[in-house]
């Protein structure tokens with residue numbers, strides 16, 4: 142957008158005074174932030190309104206992305222960047238005597254997601270708007286996001302995240318879009334008409350946040366729902382204290398579990414709550430514009446992000462049947478053609494199943510519809526596919542509702558999130574389904590926002606790339622490949638190294654302030670940031686660190702490549718193993734960081750409260766990107782793409798999207814180690830892996846593992862034992878010991894390579910140059926053209942689509 146600096150400064154001062162009846166300079170940084178965010182939102186408000194109306198007027202197909210998590214990260218800088226006014230805002234603030242860094246720091250991060258799944262949804266929101274697709278989010282406005290992590294004596298403590306304390310400058314409460322969501326009570330059919338008795342009603346109130354596209358391509362909406370007591374009940378004095386509490390509870394907290402599932406009633410309530418509100422709203426707007434429900438699948442697409450929103454299927458059926466009075470067959474065809482489902486994991490413990498009696502009691506009409514979906518499914522498919530296939534794929538089995546089954550059966554598309562993952566789905570985890578309906582199955586490898594993770598997070602690198610290859614890559618990331626022409630250009634390589642060093646200095650400053658550790662910025666910055674989970678194998682890195690520690694103790698004079706190991710990870714509060722790994726990392730860090738033999742050679746840092754905002758500080762400083770899950774377990778990973786984009790070399794197993802990274806950069810530009818997926822399968826099938834034997838016969842492994850329990854590291858009696866038991870007593874479920882030597886070797890190779898700065902920088906550049914295909918822009922284009930069948934608004938024709946792997 143076009144605005145002069147003077148105009149901006151003037152607007153900002155006025156906006157501040159309007160809001161706080163005081164002067165800008167005298168405000169707190171939180172007030173300065175809030176006024177600035179509100180001002181930028183007001184700049185796009187008219188355009189936002191116009192775009193909403195245009196979508197409807199032009200009858201453009203709209204896509205609704207249903208996700209129980211979003212992880213948008215801070216809005217201010219990203220939005221200003223997309224509005225092309227980041228420079229003006231920054232300089233304007235400076236000229237007004239304000240500290241822009243302090244203002245951005247004052248923005249509370251909306252932590253309304255756990256990790257990769259939520260962040261992916263937000264990257265897609267950004268890409269959709271940037272490309273001009275009508276792609277809207279539908280989710281929950283949790284009053285408390287993911288807990289704030291505090292490390293106390295090495296332990297993770299969880300504190301509430303009150304991100305809305307100072308209100309959210311970007312949201313608009315739209316009470317006129319409220320809808321009623323019904324829970325409980327009794328339902329019976331009077332003919333085809335459902336009669337509800339004694340239901341417990343809740344109002345879903347919409348809070349809309351603008352999703353601002355790059356160069357203001359378009360402005361879409363992320364709609365987050367908040368639960369309130371129905372105003373009529375309030376006005377008539379019918380709502381009890383208990384009712385208020387029960388309603389408040391629905392949107393109070395985000396469940397802090399990542400890739401794991403617990404059958405809690407409140408979670409099921411959350412799922413139906415935001416799904417019902419979203420579907421009702423879509424259908425209401427159809428009524429308003431007199432569009433026939435029969436045309437629904439031509440006018441909208443509903444995306445089900447993992448199984449949490451799978452109740453969208455029976456909810457859509459409910460409205461088509463009960464309110465639109467369509468026949469079952471008509472309604473079912475429309476529903477299937479409208480809905481599409483993405484699977485994000487193959488982990489057993491993440492598979493959602495709900496006890497049928499619970500579903501029936503909470504949402505009786507929806508349960509009736511699910512039962513009917515199940516009955517018809519069996520009836521229609523048994524003659525074609527036989528009893529065995531049908532029994533293994535039906536939604537209701539042994540009094541449990543299998544959400545993935547429901548999602549697959551009610552969708553026209555089922556996709557995994559990386560090539561290997563999609564292959565595992567169709568050949569293994571969902572094989573029966575893919576045998577029956579192979580046409581539904583496809584892959585959509587994840588993508589990331591280059592704008593957030595490079596343009597905004599690493600502006601110096603953005604400048605350097607543009608200096609080399611011009612600006613085309615900003616909207617056409619695949620053309621970053623042109624950078625390859627500079628792989629032997631010493632001046633470019635040394636600038637690249639300088640930028641990395643500056644980013645390391647920035648991170649080092651943060652670490653000094655927050656951890657009280659002065660890290661050696663000439664050392665390799667080795668980064669492992671993601672949720673803490675046994676399958677992601679943070680404990681393998683821990684074993685590697687202990688191994689290096691012993692090496693240094695045994696060879697204090699050795700020529701050792703200095704390294705700083707950086708961790709960031711939250712553990713689900715009830716996940717004992719994960720929390721114990723955090724404690725052990727912190728205690729091992731304490732010993733190593735205070736050992737003179739390790740000084741400036743080996744340092745270990747656990748960064749507290751890792752999340753979307755810290756990622757933008759850490760990723761630009763990373764030199765090694767640790768992606769060390771057991772092959773076959775990580776659906777995709779997206780941190781791997783973000784660090785590659787910022788010039789880190791991947792240390793990885795052939796898992797998830799690492800496989801694709803490998804296919805782009807080749808073995809020589811990353812460090813591949815560990816068992817392949819087929820090897821893991823073979824060990825599992827034959828039950829032929831015995832970690833205790835390995836431990837007993839391998840002195841190096843034994844020494845490292847024993848150090849968890851023999852007092853080498855103080856204060857980990859219980860927690861060290863947990864990891865020891867996992868590895869030895871419980872047979873090392875994720876093959877950390879089996880992969881140990883291969884991992885250590887790959888790490889040694891990395892250390893050696895780092896000594897040759899030119900070679901390292903060259904590989905770093907090759908990684909950056911090959912990261913373009915992982916842009917979320919391409920991922921969204923593929924979803925749009927192959928699944929949603931949606932068009933962007935006519936504006937750019939210069940986008941080439943990179944083919945999927």
Ligand code: GPU
Pocket residue numbers: 255256257258259261398399400401447485486491558587775776777778779797
């Ligand atoms: N993922 Br299921 C989550 O972050 N949370 C979940 O509940 C589930 C999956 C992640 C996958 O673990 C990760 O591999 C993937 O990159 C990401 O979803 C986005 O697809």
